[in-house]
Amino acid sequence: MSDAAVESAKRAAAQQAVKDHFDPTATNVGIGSGTTIVYVVEAIKQVSTNPAIRFIPTGYQSRQVIVQAGLTPVAFDSLPEDTMFDVAFDGADEVDAELNCIKGGGACLFQEKLVAERAKKFVCVADYRKKQDRLLTVWPTIPIEVAPIAVPTVLKGLRTLGSNNPKLRTTLLEKSGPLKTDQDFFIVDAPFKTLLCESDVKAGKGKGDGSDGTWEVNKLSEAVKALTGVLEVGIFSGLNGPDAEKIRSTDGVRTVTSGQKPVAVYFGMQDGTVEVRTAK
Template identity: 40%
Template structure:
C-alpha cells in the first residue's frame, strides 16, 4: 500500500511540475512577443500564471534596460509581485493608457472569451484590461475549451454588493443558474474582495452565448461586475501538457 501511495504521489508531483513549466514557457513567450522597446505601461493580472509573466518582465527590464515606466496591478497579489520584482508600481489613475496587460484565465473559449474570477479579482482585472491597448491571456492547456463551462465547472464569478446577495441568489436561480455565495477557506464567513464586496459563483452549465449572458447579468442591480470577459482578449498563450 505504501508503494502505491508513494507512486501516486510521485505521479501527481510530476504532473504538477509539468503544468508549472508549461505556465512558465507560455508566460515567457507572451512577454517576449508583446513587450518591446516602445512599451511603457504594463497591466499585471492575478493568479499563478502571472507570476511567471512578472518574472520574465523583470528579467528583461534588468538585462535590456527597457523603459517601463509603470506596472498597474489588478489585485493585492499583483501589487506584491510588482514590488518584489523591483518593477515600477503605479495606479490606473496615474497611467490610464496601458500598452499591454497580461492576465490568466479560468477558462478560454474558441473566440477567446474568458471566465475569470476564480481568485475573486475580476473587477480590477476587467478595469485594467479595458484600459489596455492589448490584452493578452496566458494559461495552461487545462483552461482551453471550445465553449465556456466545458471544463470550468465552478460557475461564473460575480462580484456583488453584500447587502443584496440574498435577493441576487433568487434572481440568478430564476435565470436558470445554480448560484452559491463563495465562502472563505480560512476565515469565518464569505470571501471578501479587495473592493469589500462578496462573490457569487453562478453555474449556468455550458455557455453558448457569453456576450448575451454578460449583458443580462451586468444589468441586474447589485452585480458590480461579472467574470465573463467577452471580446477583450486578442491573444491567448497556452502552456501545453508536455511542458
C-alpha cells in the first residue's frame, strides 16, 4: 500500500472515532501523540472550535497540533488532581485481540499513560498495520522509559526477564547520543517473544509468567515496571476506564483508581472502511 493509502486509512479511522466519541460540550479532552492524532484533531476542529474545551496534550508534538488547530491546550499538571477527562484519543504501535496496546514508538509513553488513565474513556485510533491478534507480532519491541543513570541496571534486568538484546534508543543523528523524552529520560527498546493474552494462559498455551519462556501482557508489564530505574512501560493493558470505575471492595471502597486500556480501537483499513474493536 502507498503512503497516501495509509494516510487515508488513518484519516478515516480518526473521523469515525471522533464522530462516535467526541462531545462538542466536553470540558477536558486528552490528545495523544503521533501521526494519526493529526487527523483526530482535524476531525475535532470540523465539529467544534469551542474555546472553553481544554485539550490536554501528551507531549510537545501534540501540543503544537492543538495550537495550530486553534484549540486550547492545557498542561496536564495544571489541572486539579481530581479532574477527569471526558475522553482521550491516542494512537498505538500495535493492538491485540483483547485491546492491549504497545505505545512509545514516538517516545511519549509516560505522558500518554498519564492522560489515558485520567480519562473516563480512552479511544485508540490506528491504521490496519497496527491490527494484530497478539502484541509483538509485527512491532518488534516494548518501549520503556528509563532514568539515564539506571540504563545498565535496566538492560541487565530485561535480559534476565528474557529480552534478547534490549537496546538504548539513539537519535537519528547517532553522534548526538541517546534520544531524550520530555522528562529528560531515555528510551530502551526491549524485544520479547510474541506476548500471550489472558485467554491464551487460560487455554493452557503457556504459563505467561516468564518461567517457560512465555509472557502474558499484564505480567510482563508488571515485571518490567518493577525494575529499579523504570519510569514507565509502553504496554497499555489491564482495565479500561469504565471497568476500573466499577471495581470496589466489599465495603464499597474504590480499590482501582484508573484504567489504561482503550474502550474501542478504530482501524482504518486498506479498502477505505473502518473496523472497530470494542471491549468485550
